[in-house]
Amino acid sequence: MTINANGSALPVNGSTKVSHSDGIPIELVATPAPEKQTNVKTLPPSFYASFISAESRARKPNSIRGLFPLEKVPGVISLLAGKPNPETFPISSLQITVRAPPEDGTSSQVEKTLDISGSRMAAGLQYGSTTGYEPLVAWWEGLQTRTHGRTKGEGWQVSMGSGSQDFLYKSFHALVNPGDYVLVESPVYSGVLPILESLRAQIIPVDTDSSGIKSSSLKHILENWPALRPFPKFLYTVPYGGNPTGLTTSTERRREVLALAQKYNFLILEDDPYYFLYYGKALRPPSYFALEGELEEVGRVLRFDSLSKILSAGIRIGFASGPKPILDAMDLHTASANLQVSSLTQVITHTVLESYGYEGFVKHTEMVSEFYRQRRDIFEEAMHRQLGGLAEWSTPEAGMFFWFKLLLNNTSSQTIEEDSEELIQSKAFENGVLALPGTSFLPTGGKTAYVRASFSLVDPNDIEEALKRLREVVLKARGEA
Ligand SMILES: Cc1ncc(COP(=O)(O)O)c(C=O)c1O
Structure with missing residues (x-):
C-alpha cells in the first residue's frame, strides 16, 4: 500500500520495521525533497x-x-475540474471592519x-x-x-x-x-x-x-x-x-x-x-x-x-x-x-x-491574553471569598478554566476520593449554577471531586453570585448549612 496525498506517482523509498501496529508490512511513498536543504x-x-x-x-x-x-503550470489550459464559474455567483465583494491592535504610541x-x-x-x-x-x-x-x-x-x-x-x-x-x-x-x-x-x-x-x-x-x-x-x-x-x-x-x-x-x-x-x-x-x-x-x-x-x-x-x-x-x-x-x-x-x-x-498579530494576542488574565483574577478573588476552605485549586496561568477540587467532606481525613458529579449536575444546577463535573475529563472513568469552571464568558458581575450558589450546595453536602 502506498500513501501520497497529492496523487502523483512517486518511487517507493523502502519500509521500516513495524513496532506499534498490527504487523502488516507497510511502505510509504517517498516524499518530495524539502524546499531547502539544511543541516537539520x-x-x-x-x-x-x-x-x-x-x-x-x-x-x-x-x-x-x-x-x-x-x-x-504556465501555459496549461485546464479542462480538469468541475469548478463552477464565479461569474454566476451573486457575491462580488466584501467589506469587513476589524478592530486592529493599537498603533505605536497609542493604547486603544x-x-x-x-x-x-x-x-x-x-x-x-x-x-x-x-x-x-x-x-x-x-x-x-x-x-x-x-x-x-x-x-x-x-x-x-x-x-x-x-x-x-x-x-x-x-x-x-x-x-x-x-x-x-x-x-x-x-x-x-x-x-x-x-x-x-x-x-x-x-x-x-x-x-x-x-x-x-x-x-x-x-x-x-x-x-x-x-x-x-x-x-x-x-x-x-x-x-x-x-x-x-x-x-x-x-x-x-x-x-x-x-x-x-x-x-x-x-x-x-x-x-x-x-x-x-x-x-x-x-x-x-x-x-x-x-x-x-x-x-x-x-x-x-x-x-x-x-x-x-x-x-x-x-x-x-x-x-x-x-x-x-x-x-x-x-x-x-x-x-x-x-x-x-x-x-x-x-x-x-x-x-x-x-x-x-x-x-x-502578536499585539492582538497579548491583548487577548491580558483580557483573560483580568477575568482570571476577578474569578480567583471571588473563589477565595466564596469557596475558601471549601475547595482547593492551582491558579491557572493560561486559558480560560479553573479546575478545583471540592472538599465535600468536612472531616480532616479526605482519604476516599469524593465525587462531585451528582452535586454539580443536579444540586448546583437546581441552585442556578452550571459547571462541568471533573468526571467528564477522566480518560478511563472513575470518581473525582474536581470541577471545571470557565471564566471566559461569564459577566464579571455574575461571578460572585455563581460561586455563592456553589458554596451553598457545598455547605449543604458537608452538613454545614
Ligand atoms: C484542548 C482543545 N483542543 C481542541 C479544541 C477544539 O478547538 P477548535 O475550535 O480549534 O476545533 C478545544 C476547544 O475548546 C480544546 O479546548
Whole structure:
C-alpha cells in the first residue's frame, strides 16, 4: 500500500520495521525533497510506516484534487475540474471592519475597513487546495518560524483544518488501529475521548499536577511496560492552559517528555489552542515543536494550532504543523471527507492577518491574553471569598478554566476520593449554577471531586453570585448549612 496525498506517482523509498501496529508490512511513498536543504536531520518517511493506521493506508487519493496543482503550470489550459464559474455567483465583494491592535504610541484599538474583491474574492468563492489557501498557509508557516524557531524545509509542513478538532479527529484516524496503545494526559480534553474510544484505542492515562504533565509518571509507565505489548504510538497533551486544568507544563517536564519520546519511540501530539492565551508571570516555556528543533533529529512532534480562541471560533480554522507523511495522511482524509476548509473564511482570515502583520498579530494576542488574565483574577478573588476552605485549586496561568477540587467532606481525613458529579449536575444546577463535573475529563472513568469552571464568558458581575450558589450546595453536602 502506498500513501501520497497529492496523487502523483512517486518511487517507493523502502519500509521500516513495524513496532506499534498490527504487523502488516507497510511502505510509504517517498516524499518530495524539502524546499531547502539544511543541516537539520529529519526522520525519514519510512520511519512513519509503523505509525500509520490500516484505515489511512487503505485511503485512495482523490483523483481530481490530486491534479489541481497542475492547473497552475504556465501555459496549461485546464479542462480538469468541475469548478463552477464565479461569474454566476451573486457575491462580488466584501467589506469587513476589524478592530486592529493599537498603533505605536497609542493604547486603544483602531477600527479599519478591509475590502475583499477581485482575484481574492474569486479565490474565496471557489474550491481551493486541500491543504489550505496558499497565502494563508504561507503566513502561518512564517508565524511558526517566528514563534517556534523552526525553519521551513526542516522536516515540517503546515496544513489547514476546520478547527483543531477536525485535525485531532483526522490525526487519530491516521495513526490508530483498533487495540493500539495511546498515552493521554489525565485529566484530558474531553473532546478527544469519543474519537479514541470509537477507534478502540487502549487509552493509558498519564498524571498531571500543578506543573502540567508528570514526566515521572510517564517514565514509570514506560519503564514498566509489559514485555510483549506494543509500545504506545503517541502522547496527546495540551501544554498551555490545559483543558480542563488551566495549567501549563514546565520547560523541564517538556524536555523530559521529549527525551522519553525518543527513547520509547512515540510521537507527541501537541494540541495547543491556548498557546496565545498564556499570561503566567514566569517566562513562557517553549513549545514541544520549538524544543524539538534543538534536538539532533526532528519529526516526532505534531503540533495543532487554532484560531478559535484568538480570532473567531466560528471561522473554524486550525493548523497542523509536523512531519509530511502524517500530514499527507490527514490531507488525504480531508480530500475524501470534506475537500477543504471553507475558502471564504480562509480568505477573510488571511485578509485580517495580513492587515495585522506579524507584530500586530502578536499585539492582538497579548491583548487577548491580558483580557483573560483580568477575568482570571476577578474569578480567583471571588473563589477565595466564596469557596475558601471549601475547595482547593492551582491558579491557572493560561486559558480560560479553573479546575478545583471540592472538599465535600468536612472531616480532616479526605482519604476516599469524593465525587462531585451528582452535586454539580443536579444540586448546583437546581441552585442556578452550571459547571462541568471533573468526571467528564477522566480518560478511563472513575470518581473525582474536581470541577471545571470557565471564566471566559461569564459577566464579571455574575461571578460572585455563581460561586455563592456553589458554596451553598457545598455547605449543604458537608452538613454545614
Ligand atoms: C484542548 C482543545 N483542543 C481542541 C479544541 C477544539 O478547538 P477548535 O475550535 O480549534 O476545533 C478545544 C476547544 O475548546 C480544546 O479546548
